[in-house]
Amino acid sequence: MQGKALPGFRDFYPEDLSLRNHIFATWRSVAGRYGFEEYDGPPLEALDLYTKKSGDEIVQQLYSFRDKGDREVALRPEMTPTLARMVAARVQALRKPIRWFSIPQLFRYERQQRGRLREHFQLNMDIIGEAGPLADAELMAAAVDIMRAFGLGPGDVQLRISDRRVIKSLLLGRGVTEAQLGTAFAVIDRSERVPKNALEEMLRESGVGSRESEAVFDVAGLRGVDALKAAGEVAEPLTQAVDALKEMGLGEFVSVDMTIVRGLAYYTGIVFELFDAQKKLRAIAGGGRYDGLLDQPALGFGMGDVVLGELLKERDVAPKASIELGAFLIAVGGDDLPTVLQLAHALRERGIAVEYGLRQAGVRKQLELASARGAARAVIVGPEERSAGLAVVRDLRTSTEAKVPLRQLLNGYFD
RNA sequence: GUGGCUGUAGCUCAAUUGGUUAGAGCGCCGGACUGUGGCUCCGGAGGUUGCGGGUUCAAUCCCCGUCAGCCACCCCA
Missing domain, CATH: 3.40.50.800 (Anticodon-binding domain)
Known part of the structure; x- marks a missing residue:
């Protein structure tokens, strides 16, 4: 053994690169069909781009160091701050809505596990400058169509959709206070992975009463569009987005699921995750609306190459040969x-x-x-x-x- | 960063209660096969048993450390 790549980093042998190229080509093809233009930025950025714009969660896992010019720098952990800067610099010249995509290599310093390395490539698709729910539907349709372009159907992957505004409204309506919302969201996020009694303990520690605590679990258990009736008007955008997806013929892929809240704090509206239907793997893609981050309404999603690659191999839809000799x-x-x-x-x-x-x-x-x-x-x-x-x-x-x-x-x- | 499990050939795995020179299948290379592939048969290369230390007459096996991988936590790009 003559050493290997650093932990969490990959060597791409021809068969590996062949799969990666196939993934990239499919991403570009579908993004193009949806009218998205490709952009890119530098893989190394000033550290403070992230300490200012990203949440604590991301900052803790930054791959950062001091360069020879004594600058604090970081390998990019996400694309959104770079996108925000690029858009802001030309916001007046760019016709809205902006539809852009990118395939950056992203980094984070964190202990690796299956489907989660220190480096990965991630398709980012964003729409900036449109607040209506049709933009959300458009983005989710693109994510689903990428799955279809890989040869995966509704039996393989499912898009689970929710809306933070709806969850918030339902919780407040049942007595949860503004201050307790953060904990309530965290509990809902974990409700499928963590035993209920541990979650109840979390709520109790944050001062959530037992009746309100039950409400949190009730909300997390809501499924399907009909379940949103109680939320009234705030559920309107989510309902419209789901209807649009149905009209596109993608209804089989979609399920409304209030356990989806997403970890990052900056999401403000509709959020979604793409899962393998058997739930054996981690989320394939995730995203949502983040209207507060730019001066513009904005939404986007990320889809990494690692979990996706595992899924393609598992379903036997990965390409075999990398060259075709005539x-x-x-x-x-x-x-x-x-x-x-x-x-x-x-x-x-x-x-x-x-x-x-x-x-x-x-x-x-x-x-x-x-x-x-x-x-x-x-x-x-x-x-x-x-x-x-x-x-x-x-x-x-x-x-x-x-x-x-x-x-x-x-x-x-x-x- | 915390805890648990696991490290033997390129891959998948063997190796008696600690006992001689660590084996097999697949893959790779060569031959049977001098103008016709996939099959078959034969042969070959390839190992510091992750690494370092300890116990022992003797360690792949037991103990400690370390590194790596997997799993859970953290968190989820």
Whole structure:
């Protein structure tokens, strides 16, 4: 063992990078379909960009240090502060609503676990400058369509939606005070993972009475649009967003679920998370509306490559081969090599992926190699056919072969 | 950062109560196979048993430390 990557950091072998590229390509494709433009910023930022704009939770896990110019810097843990700066600098010139996406590599200094490393790539999609619920629906539809583009259906992933305004209103209506809201949200967030008695203890310590405590659990248990009737008007945006998703034909993916509140403090409205339907993995994506962060109404979500990659492998929808060879050329003897080299280059000039054996070997050996490399066909150049201006084209999948004029092969035609 | 579990070949795993030279399958390389792949058979390479220390005549096995991975907490980009 000659050492390995730092804990929480990854080496991407060809098969790993092939998956990553597939993920990125799918992200870009769907984002493009929704009219989002790609942007990027620096991976290293001034430390205070985060200490000022991010919550405590993020700041504690910053990958930060002092650089050689004696500046306090940090590897970016999230994209939103960078986005905020970029938008703010040109806010007057940019036509609203802004639809932007980015695929930054993000960092955090924290002990790693499955699905959670010190570094990951995360698709960020944001809409800035639109307060209406159709913007929320648009963003959630994009997240769902990304799943569909990967070949996943409603049996594989579910989008769970909630609205902080609704939860807040319901809690206040049942006697929870403003001051107790923070604890109540934290309890709701954990209601599926932490035993109830521990949560009751948390509430008691914050001075929440037993009747109000019951209310917290009642709210956390609310499911479906009908369950929101009690909230009245505040539930209107959430209802509209869900209706819009249904009209797009994505209703099967969507469930209203009041346990979704999101950890970060800056969310102000509709929030959502994308889960694998079996709930074996961590959340695939999460986001929501954060109207208070910029001077503009804004919303966005993040989707990391780690959990998503695990899910794709688990559901067997990850791509297999990273290269697709059009042909593998075989020189039967040393005298055939010049023709093979000529042919290889001519085919490559025409954009066809071509390989040939880099050292002399028997035809059997070379065919094995061709097969192992995943070539669609082998072109066998031997003295007999060559003297007649021909070569053997062998289809490696059907094991059929035919003699084809070299002149034709040089022009890129295999039959 | 806290606690628990686990570290043997590239991968998945063996190795008697502590006992000789740490094995197997898959993968990799070569051969059977000198102009026709996937199969089969044969051979080969590959290990400081994560690392360091301790106990012992003897440690993959027991003890301590450390590092790494997994799980839970914290938190959830």
